[in-house]
Amino acid sequence: MKLIGIGRNYIDHAKELNNPVPTEPVIFLMPDTALLRNNDPFYIPSFTNEVHYEVEIVVRINKLGKNIAQKFAHRYYEEIGIGIDFTARDLQSKLKSKGLPWANAKGFDYSAPISKTFINKSEFSSVENINFSLLKNGKEVQKGNSSEMIFKIDELISYISQFYTLKIGDLIYTGTPPGVGKVEIGDKLEAFIENRNLLTCNVL
Numbered sequence: 001m002k003l004i005g006i007g008r009n010y011i012d013h014a015k016e017l018n019n020p021v022p023t024e025p026v027i028f029l030m031p032d033t034a035l036l037r038n039n040d041p042f043y044i045p046s047f048t049n050e051v052h053y054e055v056e057i058v059v060r061i062n063k064l065g066k067n068i069a070q071k072f073a074h075r076y077y078e079e080i081g082i083g084i085d086f087t088a089r090d091l092q093s094k095l096k097s098k099g100l101p102w103a104n105a106k107g108f109d110y111s112a113p114i115s116k117t118f119i120n121k122s123e124f125s126s127v128e129n130i131n132f133s134l135l136k137n138g139k140e141v142q143k144g145n146s147s148e149m150i151f152k153i154d155e156l157i158s159y160i161s162q163f164y165t166l167k168i169g170d171l172i173y174t175g176t177p178p179g180v181g182k183v184e185i186g187d188k189l190e191a192f193i194e195n196r197n198l199l200t201c202n203v204l
Contacts, residue, residue, distance in 0.1 A: 009175025030107035079118035144177030
């Protein structure tokens with residue numbers, strides 16, 4: 001199973017980090033050991049002093065595929081979940097300044113909480129109109145809609161499959177809207193799709 005992350009897929013998020021708006025999807029990979037399941041707590045690792053939350057819609061692949069045409073991409077997933085892409089921002093900045101890959105800042109152990117429940121896409125009027133949000137200690141800090149993605153879900157699946165064969169169970173973290181910020185010990189994060197609380201993560 002692969003975890004595939006998409007960076008800078010919301011214009012306002014790219015701008016808040018002073019990154020250029022991409023002209024094609026920015027892809028990074030995370031190992032399966034990055035997954036954090038079952039609403040387990042997240043422990044801030046010792047190698048960073050600045051972990052940021054990033055709430056994201058997550059797509060679970062249900063069919064083997066390679067070089068998938070965009071018009072057929074909808075056949076390769078049935079369910080939508082939500083996740084948090086924890087990012088060691090200080091480490092990422094250091095690596096980027098040296099022109100180095102920033103996998104260590106994204107793919108470290110348990111950096112990718114995932115919802116226990118996924119929602120069948122048939123429950124949405126359109127996968128291009130899904131509201132999602134993140135509360136930190138009861139206050140909304142991020143809010144987005146899948147219509148705001150620079151590269152929509154079907155486009156992402158088609159693009160990714162040019163480079164990587166997609167397998168059943170692969171997860172695509174589709175990017176985060178603006179509002180990312182630092183987490184501290186004692187924080188409680190709650191992620192929603194529409195009005196459904198699908199993920200809770202306590203920071204320890």
